[in-house]
Amino acid sequence: MARQATAAAGRRKSGGAEKPAAGKDELLEYYRQMLLIRRFEERAGQLYGMGLIGGFCHLYIGQEAIAVGCEAAKRPGDQMITGYRDHGHMLVCGMDPREVMAELTGRSGGSSKGKGGSMHMFSTEAAFYGGHGIVGAQVSLGTGLAFANAYRGDGKVCFTYYGDGAANQGQVYESFNMAQVWKLPVIYCIENNEYAMGTAIDRSSSETKLFKRGISFNIPGEEVDGMDVLAVKAAAERACAHCRAGKGPYILELKTYRYRGHSMSDPAKYRTREEVDEVRKTRDPIDHVEELLEKNGWADEAALKAIDAEVKRIVADAAEFARTSPEPDPSELYTDVYIQA
Amino acid sequence: MTDILMPALSPTMEEGTLAKWHVKVGDTIRSGDVIAEIETDKATMEVEAVDEGVVSELLVAEGTEEVKVNTPIARLGSQEGAGEGGAAQPPSAPNAQALPEPQAADPNPQPASRAEAKGDPARTSALAAPAPASSLRDPDLPEGVNLVKVTVRDALRDAMAEEMRRDPDVFLMGEEVAQYQGAYKVSRGLLDEFGPKRVIDTPITEHGFAGIGVGAGMAGLKPIVEFMTFNFAMQAIDHIINSAAKTLYMSGGQIKTSIVFRGPNGAAARVAAQHSQDYGAWYGHVPGLKVVAPYDSADAKGLLKASIRDPNPVVFLEHEMLYGQEFDVPEGVDWVVPIGKAKVRRAGTGVTLVAYSRMVGFCLAAAEELAKDGIEAEVVDLRTIRPMDVDTIVESVRKTNRLVTVEEGWGPMGVGAEIAAKVTELAFDYLDAPPLRVHQEDVPLPYAANLEALSMPSVERIVAAARAVSYK
DSSP states (O other): OOBOOSSOTTOTTSOOOOOOSSOHHHHHHHHHHHHHHHHHHHHHHHHHHTTSSOSOOOOOTTOHHHHHHHHHHOOTTOEEEEOSOOHHHHHHTTOOHHHHHHHHTTOTTSTTTTSSOTTOOOBTTTTEEEEOOSTTHHHHHHHHHHHHHHHHTOOOOEEEEEETTGGGOHHHHHHHHHHHHTTOOEEEEEEEOSEETTEEHHHHOSOOOGGGGGGGGTOOEEEEETTOHHHHHHHHHHHHHHHHTTOOOEEEEEEOOOSSOSSTTOOOOSSOHHHHHHHHHHHOHHHHHHHHHHHTTOOOHHHHHHHHHHHHHHHHHHHHHHHHSOOOOGGGGGTTSSOOO | OEEEEOOOOSTTOOEEEEEEESOOTTOEEOTTOEEEEEEOSSOEEEEEOOSOEEEEEEOSOTTEEEEETTOEEEEEEOOTTOOSSOOSOOOOOSSOOSSOSOOOOOSSOOOGGGSOTTOOHHHHHHHTSOOOOOOSOOTTSOTTOOEEEEEHHHHHHHHHHHHHHHOTTEEEEETTSSTTOOTTSTTTTHHHHHOTTTEEEOOSOHHHHHHHHHHHHHTTOEEEEEOSSTTGGGGGHHIIIIIIITHHHHTTTOOOOOEEEEEEOBOOSSOOGGGOBOOHHHHHTOTTOEEEOOOSHHHHHHHHHHHHHOSSEEEEEEOHHHHTOEEEEEOSSOOOOOTTOOEEEEOOSSEEEEEOTHHHHHHHHHHHHHHHTTOOEEEEEOOEEETTOHHHHHHHHHHHOOEEEEEEEESTTOHHHHHHHHHHHHHGGGOSSOOEEEEEOSSOOOSSHHHHHHHSOOHHHHHHHHHHHTTO
16 A cells, blocks of 8 residues: 655765656756746745745745646646645746735735735636645645546546645544545645654654555555655656546655745754755755756756746746735725625 | 323424334333334434333324324333333423424423423413414515425425536535435435435544535535534634635635535524534624525525525524424525525514524514514514625614614624624614623523523513613
């Protein structure tokens, strides 16, 4: 039922000469997407420091390979839903970085017109259902999106993301149970970054191998190197095939790490500087793709530079837009409370 | 000689059908033997003997319908060791229920097992006070339409069935809604007509299935999520409020959730504090939700149809004590009652009584009492708690100059508090007395019959409040 990934964490730099399961253009595209998320988040952190972004702001830096790898396995129409660490998911599903950044600054040009903020972003166009601030709520909601897919028999799959913290919420298991009883096409993507806020997983969880959490529901699960975009993509494809074959839900435990604090107000007392540096040095998902490109002789200096420049320009433009987009008109205060029946 | 009495097999059972005898005259029965099957409007249940003896007489024939609780149904020959009093019944609710709403709370309740076979006095007196009929025709009712008597329970079922026929995206999910036919039989027959894809039994996991319902709603389906009672929806209130009510706003209008959360709300009878609560004020507090609480069958049907069609999340508060009551429902028309409009159920100039759900019946009974003293009460049935039809209330108060609000919930921060604030704000100069609120006492609802009666609003308390604001 549950199985562990063959690639152990920290396998990078091992010098293996495995042929990547992707071509040059594909790798360059993953590189571009992950770099966009990282530069975007770095800029968001900067804008937060400048007081342009308020409230909570949870950065995705370090976890980029998950959103990008899963997106690569998705088909058009497949849905996605996540918790409050949602900026990366927004960007990979094709939303305009300007709208995402302007939502962070609470401006009228934001994807929710400035009414949702960092934790509450959505795009019906991209079948991205948020962006939810209550830990674990998105698991039931995502199961409900999958319920709609099964009801309609439209072959769509719902990617439901949550972290190792949310994995201990009761409604996760209520949802597991119903998803398997009703054979719903939902992939539970657990982004295990080892810390629920500041609580290390072995301090909060009696079973730390979260891919095993489906065993008593007969839901298959596997552990995946969440820092390896190709491993994520391959696992997500297996999960999709399982769901689309009508076999019900699937669990992916994506082992990852967040470099920044839980939110911007993180005290950083619960782990050492050395631990973070070690992961950055040895497991970074973007470095990994660069290495793959190098190893295969695809490291086209000009192409990488062009990507870096393009990403910088996009992020600078998004930040500028987010700074200058006007605040929502006061008349927006009472809109979107109800739909006119 | 021991009489076996028709037992009450649930807190709200009023009467039942004696479906089958498992014993005949001359049989010896021991305690625990199944002696009969009884059908109620909720379920079929077996009756087990408590007393032992030889059956000397079957007093009620198989197939007899509407056998009132506590009617003698069989007689046992005398035998040593036979227990005293009625057999085969748990203590039933002391408040008589085989009567139309409302009834005065029994001031001196007795355990049903000691009730006389001919009916205990509280029951007969309550039976003698039938509910006054709604005196005003619904303004929306088409001329010439035929009215038929339908229970609130069946009106709700008909509303769901009609909407499910009309729109394939509508489905029903909840505990025991399908094979069991509904814990309160509200979904009776729906599984047969619509099949298990659209009438879905869930596990007992309110938090989870409420979230799944909201997710399905976000994806464009139109779920009806039944809570066995709204007390259990507290497990799910996060999804009702944080997921269903707020996401449209937080997404800048992108994510729409058309969903109905429905089930019985308020106090049934003798089920104590955790199972007896009115959530009108709780949900009425939340922008993004619509909150509906009908009284009679026509409103139950018409408002539920409107709720299912509504593009917003709707909390639909029913009342177990009303399920079995019959009221007129228009026949042969697509009967949809608009959300957000109150209904003046009785016109009057002396005092305005505002209520919703079961308390409307109490107010109508109170109005009858008050009329005897020359106080003509106007009864406003809110029907919808949010958005509240403040105009109709204010218009009434401008005429009567006096206000009494009535609700089953607690007073502080309650629906009546909101109404009093609005009326004070909008019709202050018209008030001849400070508004008064009638509500449940500020305690968890007690189990003991006498304390329960003391805690709940009653016709007497409504009459007293109306007199007080009338200085009479």
